[in-house]
Amino acid sequence: MTAALEHWRIATAALKANWFRAILTALGVVIGVASLIAVTAVSAGASADVAASIRRLGANVVGVDGEYISVGTRQSATDRTITPGDVAEIAKLPMISLAAPHQDVESLVVSAGRFRTNTWLVGMTPTYAQIYNQRIARGRAITENDISFGRDVIVLGLVPAARLFPGRDPIGGTVRVGSHEFEVIGIQARRGQLADENLDNRIFLPLPIVTRVLLGGLNTVHMAVRVTSESEIETAQDAMSEILIRRHALPAGYPEDFSTQDQASVLKEAQSATTTFKALTFALGGIALLVGGIGIMNMMLVSVHERTREIGIRKSVGASPRVVQAQFLIEAIVLSTLGGIAGVLAGIGAVYLIGTIAGWQTLIGVPSLVIAFAVALAIGLIFGYYPARRASRLDPIAALRYE
Amino acid sequence: MGGDAGASVIELTDVSKVYASGELSVEALRSVSVVIRGGEFVAIMGPSGSGKTTLLAILGCLDRPTSGSYKLVGEEVSTLDETHRARVRGGRIGFVFQAYNLLPRTTAYRNVELPLVYAHVPARERRPRVLAALADVGLSDRIDHLPTQLSGGQQQRVAIARALVIKPSVLLLDEPTGNLDSKSEEEILTMLGHANLAGATLAMVTHSEEVAQHASRIVRLADGVIVSDEPIERPIAVGAR
Numbered sequence: 001m002t003a004a005l006e007h008w009r010i011a012t013a014a015l016k017a018n019w020f021r022a023i024l025t026a027l028g029v030v031i032g033v034a035s036l037i038a039v040t041a042v043s044a045g046a047s048a049d050v051a052a053s054i055r056r057l058g059a060n061v062v063g064v065d066g067e068y069i070s071v072g073t074r075q076s077a078t079d080r081t082i083t084p085g086d087v088a089e090i091a092k093l094p095m096i097s098l099a100a101p102h103q104d105v106e107s108l109v110v111s112a113g114r115f116r117t118n119t120w121l122v123g124m125t126p127t128y129a130q131i132y133n134q135r136i137a138r139g140r141a142i143t144e145n146d147i148s149f150g151r152d153v154i155v156l157g158l159v160p161a162a163r164l165f166p167g168r169d170p171i172g173g174t175v176r177v178g179s180h181e182f183e184v185i186g187i188q189a190r191r192g193q194l195a196d197e198n199l200d201n202r203i204f205l206p207l208p209i210v211t212r213v214l215l216g217g218l219n220t221v222h223m224a225v226r227v228t229s230e231s232e233i234e235t236a237q238d239a240m241s242e243i244l245i246r247r248h249a250l251p252a253g254y255p256e257d258f259s260t261q262d263q264a265s266v267l268k269e270a271q272s273a274t275t276t277f278k279a280l281t282f283a284l285g286g287i288a289l290l291v292g293g294i295g296i297m298n299m300m301l302v303s304v305h306e307r308t309r310e311i312g313i314r315k316s317v318g319a320s321p322r323v324v325q326a327q328f329l330i331e332a333i334v335l336s337t338l339g340g341i342a343g344v345l346a347g348i349g350a351v352y353l354i355g356t357i358a359g360w361q362t363l364i365g366v367p368s369l370v371i372a373f374a375v376a377l378a379i380g381l382i383f384g385y386y387p388a389r390r391a392s393r394l395d396p397i398a399a400l401r402y403e
Numbered sequence: 404m405g406g407d408a409g410a411s412v413i414e415l416t417d418v419s420k421v422y423a424s425g426e427l428s429v430e431a432l433r434s435v436s437v438v439i440r441g442g443e444f445v446a447i448m449g450p451s452g453s454g455k456t457t458l459l460a461i462l463g464c465l466d467r468p469t470s471g472s473y474k475l476v477g478e479e480v481s482t483l484d485e486t487h488r489a490r491v492r493g494g495r496i497g498f499v500f501q502a503y504n505l506l507p508r509t510t511a512y513r514n515v516e517l518p519l520v521y522a523h524v525p526a527r528e529r530r531p532r533v534l535a536a537l538a539d540v541g542l543s544d545r546i547d548h549l550p551t552q553l554s555g556g557q558q559q560r561v562a563i564a565r566a567l568v569i570k571p572s573v574l575l576l577d578e579p580t581g582n583l584d585s586k587s588e589e590e591i592l593t594m595l596g597h598a599n600l601a602g603a604t605l606a607m608v609t610h611s612e613e614v615a616q617h618a619s620r621i622v623r624l625a626d627g628v629i630v631s632d633e634p635i636e637r638p639i640a641v642g643a644r
Binding site: 013400 | 460463465466485486489490492493494498500504505506507508509517518520521522565569
């Protein structure tokens with residue numbers, strides 16, 4: 001190859017001579033590359049977030065929710081559909097490692113002294129805490145003894161803890177739920193969001209107190225199970241459905257009075273909502289790159305036109321068409337690659353800003369940087385080809401006479 | 404410099420060139436045959452439109468004849484494609500144009516080095532050759548000057564250095580003094596005379612009888628045919644020295 005160094009020198013000299021035009025031209029590539037990097041980093045961050053959430057919220061968790069069906073079933077409204085017998089039989093399934101009934105009251109005003117807050121009550125057991133990977137930040141968790149001795153104890157999520165005991169230590173404090181008072185024994189560690197639910201706006205009471213004392217009866221609306229492995233989740237859902245249909249004696253053709261859903265799919269669904277947004281931003285980045293490429297092609301065509309005489313001179317002293325083509329192609333590649341480098345830097349900057357301002361988790365992968373860079377290079381190659389080809393085909397005589 | 408004196412460097416046989424544009428076609432050269440031998444200094448003259456510029460373009464492998472044969476140092480070059488013609492230009496032909504045609508924003512050194520780069524001469528061999536070529540035209544103290552920092556005469560001397568640095572078989576000149584004042588013209592013509600004495604073969608298009616008198620032979624064209632081809636018995640270049 002005729003002195004790559006010479007080509008590099010010619011290319012940089014030509015770009016320097018028209019540096020402002022070169023910068024404007026490279027801007028499209030800069031924006032395109034930067035947005036691709038930003039989108040990739042945000043979506044990689046979101047994926048890592050989901051994986052971390054699944055680890056934090058408990059893996060392979062399936063929830064069973066009872067649903068009251070008014071016609072044709074033997075359950076009454078107060079039966080709340082999931083019986084201790086249902087739970088016991090499901091717990092025996094080979095692919096179920098843990099099963100725990102729980103009773104939720106989804107909107108409830110509770111108070112501590114003059115402070116009140118609207119929260120979500122969960123009547124639960126230590127098994128429930130185990131299934132959902134509940135961690136206690138301060139104090140202690142609800143134990144089997146609390147349940148068997150019928151102690152009036154309560155564990156608070158971070159949100160009610162802050163609202164009911166602003167600036168004070170909640171441990172040992174008293175929370176009033178309905179006409180009953182409970183002693184705060186623990187604060188749940190941060191759990192974050194599951195889809196659009198704030199899992200930190202929760203209060204936890206021993207299950208029997210909720211079912212027997214606050215609501216009456218033994219049954220619950222909810223049950224949580226942990227499946228032995230992710231691959232068994234669907235089998236487990238089918239097996240649980242079969243048991244519940246049989247035990248609830250649902251007539252054939254009647255709707256089921258329960259539903260099952262696994263937690264991971266809720267998370268993934270929540271994430272997929274952002275997929276559309278992601279695809280859109282990705283497409284915009286692609287369009288910016290395309291426009292950038294066309295900009296490079298345009299500038300190179302102008303450059304070839306302006307330097308017609310130079311091309312003629314080079315040809316007269318022995319530059320072959322291939323050498324002339326290489327010269328202009330390298331100029332286009334240098335331009336797009338410099339744009340790519342600037343784009344990578346701008347992209348990293350944008351990711352950093354998104355991380356700090358929006359508070360999203362982001363993850364910049366080295367492969368994405370390499371790919372973005374390669375894309376910039378390819379843009380120069382593709383959109384520089386035609387102008388370079390045109391330069392190489394100029395008639396030397398006409399080029400020399402060109403004024 | 405141009406091979407054995409007396410051996411034929413350029414051999415044109417029945418060369419014609421037809422320019423076709425739309426339905427019109429112009430016959431710029433009609434069955435031109437001419438031989439230029441090593442060490443000759445040939446002036447090509449003729450009124451505008453006589454075909455002298457076309458002849459020079461064909462001699463320089465910038466253009467191809469429509470028909471006929473062109474042998475450059477024994478090699479048939481009229482049928483070569485553009486890539487091979489570029490190689491012939493880079494290796495065997497030196498050009499000097501009326502408008503100097505130096506690369507702008509490029510130093511004298513880089514301009515002279517250019518043909519060596521395209522001829523794949525290794526970098527370490529280039530420098531002494533470039534410096535020698537610039538010394539031959541008396542510009543050793545101007546190697547890092549840009550064309551805009553040089554006078555017309557100096558620019559043309561850089562162009563001559565660039566043409567001679569590859570030790571071409573033939574040096575082709577297109578009105579080399581057309582843009583110069585009489586003092587610079589004299590300098591350039593003296594320089595060309597020296598190169599010719601050192602063995603270079605020269606073919607120069609000019610419209611000036613006075614300039615043509617520096618050559619050893621004058622070929623006159625009219626309407627695409629050679630109308631006269633006469634040696635000059637006592638070139639004034641020799642007398643002037």
